[in-house]
Amino acid sequence: MQPLSSLNPQPLWRWFETICSIPHPSKHEIALRDHIEAWAKQQGLSTQIDPVGNLIIKKAATAGMEDRQGVILQAHLDMVPQKNNDTDHNFETDPIQAYIDGEWVTAKGTTLGSDNGIGMASALAVLEASDLEHGPLEVLLTIDEEAGMTGAFGLEAGYLDGQILINTDSEQEGEVYMGCAGGVDASLKLDTPREATPADHASVQIALTGLKGGHSGCDIHLGRGNANKLLARFLFGHGEELELKLSEIRGGSLRNAIPREAWATVQLPQAKLGLLEQRIEQYRDILVNELSAAEPNLALSLDQAAPAEQVFAATAQSQLIAMMHGAPNGVIRMSDEFEGVVETSLNMGVVTTEADAVEVLCLIRSTIDSGRSMVENMLAAIAQLAGAKLTLSGAYPGWKPDASSPVMKIVRETYETKFGSLPNIMVIHAGLECGLFKEPYPHLDMVSIGPTIRFPHSPDEKVKIDTVEQYWQLLTEVLKAIPAK
Structure with a gap:
């Protein structure tokens, strides 16, 4: 079976393979969090676990980008555990069996966890890369998003320094989200x-x-x-x-x-x-x-x-x-x-x-x-x-749209330059964590992007391979385009 790490971009898919190999259903994501924290420390990156259990990793700007506004890449650590009735799978102990199925990556009889595993993998791939240009960078990985947004509710002021937050939990390439429903x-x-x-x-x-x-x-x-x-x-x-x-x-x-x-x-x-x-x-x-x-x-x-x-x-x-x-x-x-x-x-x-x-x-x-x-x-x-x-x-709370968002403008212009068309600016009928981040960090300018994921929260979940590469290209180009403070 062709390994996921053979797909492009390889660093992202390699990280997604690792994420799939470590069980991480909601309320049981600590093993994955600890694995990522140990890796980050080995890379010499600054790490911190906040009081509620979120993992924060910080990486210095690349040379010449020190004056740029700080960016927070955000994803959640947990996944929805759903399986077919005839599938023998324990989400707390068994790895996700992801495989390539034509244009898609899916899993055998269970949810795949591309929601939000692909976004998490992209943030970790950025941390790992030595050939990407970016300003001061933070990665925020929250716990228990799917079962109660515990990590987002518990996030406190004083842990994050960035001015811009890019949420990676959207599920349609070509759409950029600037607001979401509350619940x-x-x-x-x-x-x-x-x-x-x-x-x-x-x-x-x-x-x-x-x-x-x-x-x-x-x-x-x-x-x-x-x-x-x-x-x-x-x-x-x-x-x-x-x-x-x-x-x-x-x-x-x-x-x-x-x-x-x-x-x-x-x-x-x-x-x-x-x-x-x-x-x-x-x-x-x-x-x-x-x-x-x-x-x-x-x-x-x-x-x-x-x-x-x-x-x-x-x-x-x-x-x-x-x-x-x-x-x-x-x-x-x-x-x-x-x-x-x-x-x-x-x-x-x-x-x-x-x-x-x-x-x-x-x-x-x-x-x-x-x-x-x-x-x-x-x-x-x-x-x-x-x-x-x-x-x-x-x-x-929901995330109230801000039509004058500077980072939204950057993402829209970067997308048009890179792909020759304008993305759709959308509000999503789902519970992104962005609305909760506004309470401890009211200054944050936020946007949400991601690849095309179909049927999340069900065993039919799948992510379209070519859109993952498009999403990666957009993300890395946006990081390069972030202006000075």
């Missing part, structure tokens, strides 16, 4: 007291699998199925007719990934099994008719399950299914200010059954505070009607 986690928790399972009931599991999933911000407008919502739709439509009694429901694994799979374990009268099979077949046909273009591998199946001694009480079950089916999901509103950009969205990401409750974890995103507040209140209304408890946590 908040929303937990809907409903008590589900139990009662004894009636006699002569069969136990089956309904499984909805094979969906594409994807990034709950960047991919939310693509019309993909949400496994949690689709399963709730079936239960709402046919639960009473089939006399279904839930003993467990679960789906998704991350609040910022569109759920690809969901399962419900139900008990029902033996006499209703045949009708359940008919309704499953009919619902499968409906979903294929509605989603065949977006979800060609959708699968809906029935399997025997171990009998459950207890099931949800009837009222709690009815409230839960109605809450899940009635809650908003997907694109709530498109932006009037930025054409083609989602303004506000909601992802019903994770459903888990506990001993006496079910929790539904969602992620709200919006480029405007009032949009986020509107959806918060939608969920509050749903919770009130269902008798559930709504908890909001982990709110993070």
Whole structure:
């Protein structure tokens, strides 16, 4: 198999190979951080780990560039751990099996981690290079971006000196980002007291699998199925007719990934099994008719399950299914200010059954505070009607666009000179860390760039090889073009 390090630019791809070889899912990225820190010290670079756990590496300017404004290259250390159901992979111990697939690099059955591993690799390749021109340089590698932006929230004033920050977490070559959505986690928790399972009931599991999933911000407008919502739709439509009694429901694994799979374990009268099979077949046909273009591998199946001694009480079950089916999901509103950009969205990401409750974890995103507040209140209304408890946590601000940004002008002009066309200046419907950096460092002039990454936060994630080289050329030329202080 052709090694990634054979691709251009070789230093970047060599670093990405190393990143893939060291497990680094969210909240388990310390081994990777420590490896990078040890390497930097061997190179004679200044390193520091701040109180929250971010790694900061500093490199002096190349000769003749000492008077330039300082630049901070920023990436996050962690990756989203998602795998196909039939893939045996432990993200905490196993390396990512990345490989070249035509024009793309992807991974075997798991997320690749090009989000944000390619950006991180580019920053480390710049640190390693002796033939690049740049002013005073800092690299900021944050922890736990994907699971809560812990590193960005905890970043304190006094650790960084630069005037310009280049975030490397964008995912489309030819687009330069100058703003992003803010967000908040929303937990809907409903008590589900139990009662004894009636006699002569069969136990089956309904499984909805094979969906594409994807990034709950960047991919939310693509019309993909949400496994949690689709399963709730079936239960709402046919639960009473089939006399279904839930003993467990679960789906998704991350609040910022569109759920690809969901399962419900139900008990029902033996006499209703045949009708359940008919309704499953009919619902499968409906979903294929509605989603065949977006979800060609959708699968809906029935399997025997171990009998459950207890099931949800009837009222709690009815409230839960109605809450899940009635809650908003997907694109709530498109932006009037930025054409083609989602303004506000909601992802019903994770459903888990506990001993006496079910929790539904969602992620709200919006480029405007009032949009986020509107959806918060939608969920509050749903919770009130269902008798559930709504908890909001982990709110993070958006990054407000600055049309007069000097570094944006530099990137735009450098791109046009290098590639003969103007890039698209965009606002992204995803949670970049830039908005949080403004609190301890309000003076920062920021921009975000990156190569083309498709289907992040899903096992279909892949990065386009030629765009990585274009991104590298843009990044290194921008560093050369940074003006004096």
